[in-house]
Amino acid sequence: MSSSVSTPDLLTTVVDAIVPADDYPSASDAGALDFLHRLREYERPDWGRRINAVVAKVDATAWRTAGNGFIGLAADRRQAVLDELRSDPDFDWFARLINNAYYGDNARAGGPLPSWQMVDWQPGPVGGWPAELPAVPFRRNGLITPAQLQPRYDAIVVGAGAGGGAVAQVLAESGRTVLIIEAGEGPDTHRLDHDHLRNPRINTGLVPLTGPLGPGHPRTLDLGDERMIVGQSDPRWGNNAFMVGGGTRVYGAQAWRFSPRDFRMASEYGIPDGSALADWPIGYDELEPYYSEAEWRFGVSGASGVSGAGVDHDPWAGIRSRDYPMPPVSGTGNPAVLAAGAATLGWNTLPVPLLINSEGYRGRSGCLHCAQCVGFACPIEAKSGSHNTSIPAALATGNGFLITETTAERLLSNESGKITGVALVGSNGGEIWRSEVSADEVIISAGAIESARLLLNSAHDHEPNGIGNNRDQVGRHLQGHVYAGALGIFDDEIFTLEGPGVSIATCDFRHGNDGLVGGGMIANEFVPTPASTFDYLVGAGVFAPYGTEAKQGMRRWTRRMTRVVGPIQEVTSAESRIRLDPDVRDRFGNPVAELSGSIHPADQQAKEFMTARAAEWLQAAGASRVFAAPPGGALPTGPSSGQHQAGTCRMGTDPAHSVTDPNGRVWGHDNLWVADGSLHVTNGGVNPVLTILANALRVGQGIVDS
Template sequence: MSITRKPEPVDAIVVGLGANGGTAAKVLSEAGLKTVGFDRGPWLRAHEHYSGDELKFVNRDYMWPDPKMFPRTIRYDENAEAERFPFSPTPQMVGGGTNHWAGWVPRPRESDFMMRSLHGDVDGASLADWPFRYEHLEPYLTKVEWAFGISGIAGADKYEPYRSKGYPSPPLRPTRYGKRFYDACNKMGINAFPIPHAMVTNNHNGREPFNQTSFWNQYGDPSGARSNILTTFIPDALATGNFEVRAESFVREVKLGKDGKATGVIYIDAEGNEVEQDAKVVVLALGAIESSRLMMLSKSSQFPDGLANGSGLLGKNATFHEYLFAVGLFDKDIDEPLNGWTGNYISGGSLEFYETDENRGHIGGCIISASQTCHPVNWVFPGRPSWGDALKDADRNYFNYAMKIGLILHDLPVESNRVDLDPTVKDAFGLPVARITHRPHSNDVAMGKWQVDKNMEILEAAGARKTVPVYLDKMTGNTCHQHGTARMGTDPAKSVLNEWGQAHEVENLFVVDGSGFPTATGVNPTLTMMANAWRCSDYIADVYSKGRKERLVIAN
């Protein structure tokens, strides 16, 4: 295939228009930079394409990558042959994962930014401090909460670090299962609160509150009440006149010039043409799996092992936040129904067990949250029969009388847990797909076991007649949370990016998704990612594009 056209150069290219790329597009275009945004998938319209159709969204994979066109592979042992598996399948379309997400957006903790300082060298792990601290990110957390539309109660989480401003919207009302969770936590002396949620509950920035069903997790919300890059930051960027969306455009290579700078990208457009787009700055925001894959595909004589990979760390230290949970089953003849289809997917949560208590047998901790057990056609609990009268009886007895308490596992970085290019499996364009190699650290297993057991205790206090645990066995990629494959740091020998998400070895290449996270954190990462993308984009617009440099100094 040869280049068929070459549009006029622009100031900035953003590859991937999900939570982080959409944030970068908004900030860069509002700063006056002519910006082009690429996304591999379509540019849908929420009111036309989204609904509460369970078969469409859950069974027919309407929003998910086609596993035949864009597969991934996974192996759990360095010497094993990888198998095709839809590992962490983030929707590939304008708006990315914010099209389908449940929308938990809690803030990180101060401890998240200095795990190595707090815990030193942990055997088998590759802990590293972040090259900035919570106080450097806090102003941007606030910017995102207010510009994007987040509901919550400031101070309800008694462990929350400093915040400069409250939330723009009050929280959603508690569901019946949320009330069960709150009552149980009150009995046990656990601080529980409404998890900050990406949904407006008042008239915020012209968006009206609306909630038709609790099943928006995995669905596209047609109302606009649930905050979504597709319906917020993309329109903000377009309104500047400085931004252009090129959907259904697959970027296959970042080009490198003789001076060692990125010159732009080569992409395949919706008609199958190969196009070359030049720019002064290239910003990657495809997620930690696909951003590292694109950098590996962008080989050159200067970087034979992948773009900006002189350290050899590109793709390594990958973390994925496995979602674990405990299910509570109630008695339909005694207990009130929980009505899981009303309210919202998540309700109450807690960070009571977030900070390290070595009496638990592990370091770190994570957020927990109460939720329903999902969709009427596809709902599942461990041990649920799969056929016949037993299945019907289980549905009658438990669908309306079940809840779960889940957790976002704070998995430790391990250098050998990584993303690389599969040597045999190719995508629809004939390019090597991402291969994930992952074995959980012993701390991950211990944390998952301890927290799932604690969640069962809470369910029992909530009145569950039976509890069923789901522990960590291996990483299945059942979240869209991806981090660490191009970690940030101040030492180019030990990191790929600096504190601004800027590649140490390619000065006009920036990566603003979770790739840069040195550690995973124990909360849903999207708010942290978006805040960091805003911070890095401010640096591009206010410092780098004006020919200056700055370094961030952390006080001891």
């Protein structure tokens, strides 16, 4: 490649053809060249050659089609050259990358970008943030260092996410000494409350700040005919937040209950070919008291559900014993438009229940409706998570102790196979340290992928294939949530950009759909960042990812666009699973998780059905154009996982087909439990966090009672 290909003049010309100047700066004037330099030097040096190759291809196309180099062309001829490359995947990637910089590179700027003013978007609430914000997300008392580890605790909880936090609080409040082990950090809020491009809810190819950060955290993906190593920047890595609070630190906080039918899917629908669909060993009625406890303990805002008087409802919901502690978060994003559309279709709607304070609750502020909710930490801690509820409560008892940046690399057992404790490993100033801590009770709550990996990595003479895995069940039935949805654009600027944004849903199609196994919920989407808005509009085909049309499209459609999306109930498969990779090791020398399998064809069918319902809703609401995913699209490569990962240590009544008993206790062990989404037999057609919280409270109370 000649040196002229990568000269600043050519690169600048190409970048500024992708985002040209008008009343607002071009891409280079807004800092895109500096953005590319930082990526190539620090975060993604592997992108350097690809960027150079794209720029060279643009110049070569100019010579071929216009008889001149790209620099020598007039502006309209440059756009024609880019049109020639519209279907080229490398150019499409580069054009989106430049627009990501233009609309989302606020981490370097430290404040609003010119593009935000262009689309009339602001990150904070109307009137700004309070003068004083919470300094840290959780009290630091009880946070210990490796040197402060005691040789023994009554109980050890592995993982400080939703399940781990809930069970740790129950155990600490019972008088037990509890060590909570978290592989990630406990970062201050500011690290997670502003970066648009390292947000776990946008796929930019950059590692999300939710971690794990740095090298040494590979996973492998077995696709049958291909096996590859994937890193944290790849969505197929199966990312969930590695930090105190886990996914609850940055989630959207939708707090749905599973319905009674969700617990008996096999009985309701039969078992599709190639599926391992099964009923839960418990029913809705058994979990209902814990749903109520979770809603009040952690704080859920929602519509009246006890009497249902005057409130539209979920026709598949179970009976409630108690109302929500707070009214719904006020309807942002103009839900009245969607409510009217649903009414014309004869559909029920209801406010989305949220683990977000609609008013002050338990010492934490009510929501101020900023535009940075999903994927971000809340600056005022109005969003409930284990980092600001159960973990501080456990530590405040004086019985709870939290150690961060520490990995549980294996469970310890004695000659008879009884679990005696946990082997820990961490890095302090680059030096690896190891320690062994004993306990009477061990609870694993590390997320579906890592919980299975820990059990598999703890093999001993009595269980040579991993603890709890003599029947080859650990790691099977990995599931998450395939999403359905559609995007609608409207003639008028009717959508506000106040958060959270998600405010209205229909649950009519969670069940009762002819020819489908289950179904799902659909709701209006969280208020998007400008970078996400660009991705949505380009992904839907509203405009190309370059040129004057894209810039004008962002001005026109940002306040005329809304999405209706939601998860579908997946049909589980025993072949979607976690194993230990035989060759690849993490930074501590332990085998990494290997993901394999794929989603079931029934899931694709449900996705297409729910996508059609989303499009129908938008059309009834008055959208002038609706963009839906084309039916029959290819299934995602690899298994489903991500932030809703579940199922790898499923509960059951038969050890031949499950990992734990109905109380979360690992078969064959009287002092080892699982308390996270790994226990889920099926994952519902709604967000699963409230079920994780409720079930963890149930598991914790069962330990105390026993």
